[in-house]
Amino acid sequence: MSLVVQKFGGTSVADPEKILSAARKAIRAQQAGKQVVVVVSAMGHNTDLLIDLAGQINEAPPAREMDMLLSTGEQVSVALMAMAVHSLGYKAVSMTGAQMGIQTDSSFTKARIRNISPERIQKLLNDGNIVIAAGFQGIDDDFNITTLGRGGSDTTAVALAAVLHADACEIHTDVDGVYTTDPRQLPEARQMSRIGYDEMLELASLGAGVMHNRSIEFAKKYGVPIHVRSSFSDTRGTLIVSESESPSAPVSGAAMTRDEARITVQGVPDNPGTSYELFKLLADVKITVDMIVQNVGEQNRADISFTVPKEELKRAAETVRFAVTRIGATGFTSDDEVSKISVVGNGMSRQTGVAQKMFRAIADAGINIQMITTSEIKISVLVARASAQAALRAVHQSFELYRKPADAADWSELPTRKSKEADIQSLVADLHAVDMEQLSLSEISLSEDQARITLSGVPDSPGLAAEVFEAVASKGIFVDMIVQSYDGYQGQTGISFTVPRAQYAECSKLFGTLSQKFEVRQVSGSEEIAKLSVSGIGLRSHTGVAIGMFEVLAEAGINVEMINTSELRVNVVVEGAQGERALKCLQAKFAANLI
Template sequence: MLLVVQKFGGTSVADADKIKAAAARAVKAKRLGHQVVMVVSARGKKTDELVGLAAEITETPPAREMDMLLSTGEQESVALMAMAVQTLGEEAISLTGGQIGIVTDSTHTKARIRSISTDRMRQALKQGKIVIAAGFQGTDEDFNITTLGRGGSDTTAVALAAVLQADVCEIYTDVEGVFSTDPRMVETAQKINRISYDEMLELASLGAGVMHSRSIEFADKFRVPIRVRPAYSDAEGTLIAPEPADHLPVVTGVAFVRDEARVSLSKLPDRPGVMQVVLQKMSERKIPVDMIIQDVGDGGLAEVSFTVPQNDLAETLTAAEAAIEELGAGEVLHGTNLSKVSVVGAGMRRHTGVAAQMFQALCDAEVNIGMITTSEIKISVLVSRDQCEKAVHAVHAGFGLHKEHALTPPLGQSHAASPTGATFTNEEWETDVIAKLSSMEDIVVSDVCLDREQSLVTISNIPDTPGIAAALFSANAKADVMVDMIVQNISHSGLAHLSFTVPKAQLQTSLEITRAAAEQWPTTELNSQDHIAKLTVSGIGLRSHTGVGERMFHALAEANINVQLINTSEVRISTVIDLESGEAAHRAVLDAFGLEG
C-alpha cells in the first residue's frame, strides 16, 4: 500500500465536472489500495474574483483581512471535493490548513511554514478516509489565518508529502508535464520525462512556470518524488526526483523571463563591504535580485549589475540610490525592455563546450548578448526583449531539444530513507522532518566550498556585437578547456569586458588560444591571474531568501576580504577572491551560516 498526495490546481477544479473528475481519480487510487491525501486550490478564477471584490471596497486592504478573504476559495473547493468523493461511495473529510495543523509565521500573504501536525491526517487515513486538504493556507501561533503566497498549494502538497513520508506527490495540472521550453512559444518543445531537483529549481525560478520554486525546495530537502501529470488524461507526465547516476542530458531545457530590468551601480569603490551594502538595501525592501554580476575592477573602481522583475524597477532604483548614498560614491544606471534566456542541464558538469554551443546558436541568430552569468548547471544571458523569442528558438534548436526524449523508467522504491541515507520509521521520519521545517524555511545554505585550483582570464575592450562570446569560447572548447565561471557585465561604451575561470593546469593553453581568437579585434586587452580562489555558497532557496547574499558579503566584509568577481544562480553564489584570503573567507562564511568546515 502506497501513500499518495494528489494536488489539483485551480483549472483542475474550475467547475463541477472537473471536481468530479478529480474526485474519481482519487477514488481510483484509493480502490487500488492506496492511502490518499488530496490538496486542492481555489476554483478557477475564484482568487481573482475575491481580489477584485476587495479592490472595490478599498485600495489598501489590510494583509490580515486579505488572508482571511482569499482562504475562503480553498475552503469552498475542499468542501465540494469531499461531497464529490462521497457521492462515489468513499469516505472523505475536508480540512482547512488550520484544521490540518499547518502552523506558519505571521507574515500575512507570504507566510512560511513552521510546523505541521500529522495526527489528524494519520487518524483519518487509518479510518479509510480520503483526506482533502486546503492548499495555500495555515494559521499562525495566534490562530490568525495566513496564506503561503505564490505557488502556495504546491508548497502545501510537497510539505505534506514530506511529513507523511508519502511515496509520491502527484501535481495535476492543465499541461502534459514539464517541457524543454514553453510550448506556447516553441511548437517543437518536448515533454521531459525525468528531471532532477536542481534542474527543476533552476527552470522553475527562471520562468518555466509549471511549478513554483519553493515547492521544489521542499522536495529537494526531503527527497520527495514529484510527478507532474495532466488532469485530463492518464499520461505519466514528468518525474522530478534525485539526479540519476548516469545518462544525464547535457541540456535539459531552455527557460526565459520576458520582462526583466537591469540596474548597474558603476564607479563603486573596489573595497570590502560594498556588495554587502548593496544587497542590504535590496533585502530591506524584499526585492528579488537575480543575475548578480561583478566584473574585475579597474583603477580602484568596480561595477555591479543585476536584474530584477520589470515591475520592481522603481523600488530597486530607490534602494540603489540609498546604497550609493551610504557608500559615498558611485552612479546608478538602468536598462529596460530586456529578457533573460537560460539553458539548464545537470550534464554540463561533465562536458566542455556547452557555453560555446549556446553562444554560437545566438550568434547564428544575430542575437547580441548584454550580460552573461553561469553556474555548474546553468548559463544565463540577457538580451533585448524584442529578440527574446528568436533567442529561445535558436538555443532550443541549437541543443537539439526538439528531439524526443528517452522514456523514463517507472518510479522505484519509496523514499523510505532520510536525505542522509538513514532508515526511519514513520514516527521517526515525521519527527525529523517537522524539526527541520523551520530550518528549511530560515537557514538555507547547505555548503560553502573553496576551490584553490582555478585561474582567472579577463578580456577587456572587445566589441559589443554578436558572435564575440561564440568565437572566444568555441576556441577554448576545441582545445578541451573546461571553462567554469563566465561573467560579462553590461557595456556602456560599445566595448565589453568578459571574465572566466579555468583550471590552473589549463591557464596557459586558454591564454594562447584566447589571444589568437582575439587578434581580430585590435582594441582587445588580455589579462590573467593565476593565484585566485573561488568561494561558492550552495543551498536551497537562495533566490526566495533575499538575505542570503547580504549575510555572505557581510561576513566577507567583516573579515576585510575584497571580492573580485561575482556570479549567481538559483542554488549557488560564486565569488572570486585573492588566493591568500581563501582560507579566512571560507571560515568567515561557514561561521556566518553556522556550518562546520
C-alpha cells in the same frame, strides 16, 4: 498501506463537473489500495476575484485580513470536493490548514511552514476516509490564519507528502507534464519523461509555471517523488525525481524569462563592502534581485549589473540612485527591454563546450548577448526582448531538445521513497523541528585551484562570446565560472572567466595573440584567486544568502572580485591569499544552516 497525495489546481476544480472528475481520480486511487490525501486550490480565478474585492474596499488592506479573506477560496473548494466524493458513495473529510496542524510563521501573505502535526490526518485515513486538504494556508502561534504565497498549494501538497511519508505527490494540472521549454513559446517543445530536482528547481525559478520553487525545495529536501500529470486525461506525465531523463545529455531544458529589466551600477569603488551596501539597500525595500554579475574592476573601480522584474524597475532605480551617491559610484544605467535566456542540465557539470555551443547558436541568429552568468548546471544570458523568442528557439534547436535522447530513461512506474527505518525516524524528527522550510546548506567550499582571465574593453557585438570561448575550447582549456557584465560605454563590454590554474599560462598566452583579433583593449588576469561557494536548498526562497556572504566578507575587509548566482549556489571570487580566511568567515556565518 501505500499513500499518495494528489493536488488539483484552480483550473482543475473550476466548476462542478471538474470537481467531480477530480473526485473520481481520488476514488480510483483509493480503489487501487492506497490511502489518499487530496490538496485543492481555490476554484478558477476565485483568488483574483477576492483580491479585487479587497481592493475595492481598501487600497492597502492589512496583510492579516488579506489572509483571512483569501483562505476562504480553498475552504469552498475542499467542502465541495468532499461533497463530490460523498455523492459518489465514498467517505471524505475536508480540512483547513489549521485543522491539519500546519503551523507557520507570522509572515502574512507569504508564510513559511514550520511544522505539521499529521496525527489527525492519519487517523482519518486509517478510518477509510479520503482527506480533502485546503492548500495555500496554515495557522501561526497566535491562531491567525496565514497563507503561503504564490504556489502555496504546491507547497502544501509536497509538505504533506513529506510528513506523511507518502509514496508520491501527484500534481494534477492543466498541462500534461514538464516540457523542454514552454510549448506556448515553441510548439516543438518536447514532453520529458522525467527531470531531476535541481534541474526543475532552476526551471521553476526561470518562470516554468508547472511547479513553484518552494515545493521543489521541499521535494528535494525530503526525497518526495513528484508526478506531474494532466487533470483531464490519464497520460503518464513527467516524474520529478533525483535522476535526470538522460545521463549523457548536457542540457535538459531551456527557458525564457521575458519581462526582465537590467541595472548597471558604473564605477563602483572596488573596495570591501560596496556589494553588500548596494544589495542591502535593495533588500530593505524588498526589490527582487535575480541575475547578479560583478566583473573585475579597472583602476580600482568595477561595474555591477543585475536584473529585476520589469515592474520593479522604477522602485529599484530610485534606490540605486541613492546608492550611487552613498557608495561613491559614478552613475548607473537601466534598460527595461531585456529578457533572460537560460539552459539547464545536470549533464553540463560533466561536459565541456556547453557554453560556447549556446553562445554560437545565439550568435548565428544574429543576436547580441548583453550579460552572461553561469553556474554548475545553468547558463543564463541577457538579450534584447525583441530577440528573446528567436534566441530561445536557437538554443533549443542547437541542443536538439526537441529530440528524445537515445539513452533517455523510459517512463516507468513511479519510484517509491526508499528509506531505512533509521532514515525515517530522522526524517520525522526533522519534520517536527522548529522550521521545516529553514535554509538548508549542503556545502560551504573553497576552491584554490583556479585562475582568472579578464578581457576588458571588448566590442559589444553579436558572436563575440562564441568566438572567445571557441578559441578557449580549441586548446582543450576547461572553463568554469563565466561573467560578462554590461558596460554600454562606447559599445564595449568586459568578460571574465576562471580556468584551472595549471592552464592559466596557456590561456593567457592564447589571448596575448588573439587580443588584436578580438579588438580587446586589455587582457589581464590572476593566477592566485580563491573561489568560494555556498550551496544548498532554499537559496531562492531565502533571499539573504548572497547579502549575508557580502556582509561577512565586508566585515572582514575582504574584497569581492567576481559574483555569480543561481538557485542552488552563490559563487564569489576573492584574492587567493584571502581564501582560507574568507572560508572561515562564511562557515561561521552559516554554521547553523549546514546539514
